[in-house]
Amino acid sequence: MVRLNEIRQNEVVVTPPATVDAELVFIGRISTPWTSRMETPRQGRSDGPVCTIEIFEPWVQALAGVERFERLEVLYWLHQSRRDLVLQSPASNGEVHGTFSLRSPVRPNPIGTSIVALEKIEGNRLFVRGLDCLDGTPLIDLKPDRTLFKPIAPPQKGDFETGQVHM
Template sequence: MRRISTTGAADPADSPEFGVRPGEATFPLPASPDAGVYFIGRLRTPWTHRRDCPKNGRESEAVCTVELDPALAPALEGLEGTTHLWLLYWMDCAPRDLVVQVPRSYGKGRGTFALRSPARPNPIAMSAVRLIGIDGNRLAVVGLDCLDGTPLLDIKPYFASTDSHPEAVVGWHRDRGAG
């Protein structure tokens, strides 16, 4: 599978998996990025093609592996007994120039920032995952929705006291069933 560079230089229309759908709109990418990031590891999942990947992390019970750079293993200290984590990752195969997208499951155009799609100017994704175990620089987790080899940006503990907002609403999602 072709990887889109972190500069966004590749044309997503070149990829049959990530081409622009009818009704979608793109914008020109800047010539250079404003900042840099360090990939701190890789996510190992059973999915190698977009079509096989779950739409969100709650659709799968697959046990996946977080491979942290061995030099960063000491940063895992204190996670023992933690049940859930936030993983932030770089969706390196996703197009970066879409401003309007037409999700397959909804068939109507939505602005990129109204969606959780990996296609966005900065393809940063996040999943709240269940931590199954820690072995050195490897974490076993459940709840990922990305392709095998996806670069990892950060790991943060999930705090139910501050990270959960049961009253949260996405208007178009709530209203999609209404007449």
């Protein structure tokens, strides 16, 4: 069941802190076929519809080299989500799960992530498959899929550290 904003049986709501730790900048906007949370996929699929990611200025130059990656990781702000549940009932059946054990859009910082297949780039617009967000969802970041990316900077000490317990 898709939540709009209701609280379900056995769910627990908390009062979030009033202070803000970090300020985000929305770097673009995502266009998808979905205008209702009731119809949006639970998770994007690599053979799903082509969606468009528009990058705003002054960030367009940051797309240099992105075309080399056939898959990208997209981070977006699930702007219509409530942010105050710690126990949630995805099936709406009274059985609850901790927010951090779910990929629900309802979370203290409603960040969604998807691995998308890059079809093409035209100017400041990327055409991708694999998204699961509403039309108009704000974009937070884009990165190469980590399985395709090799760090360009030389390795440093921590890259060679294994197996130690750090308390």
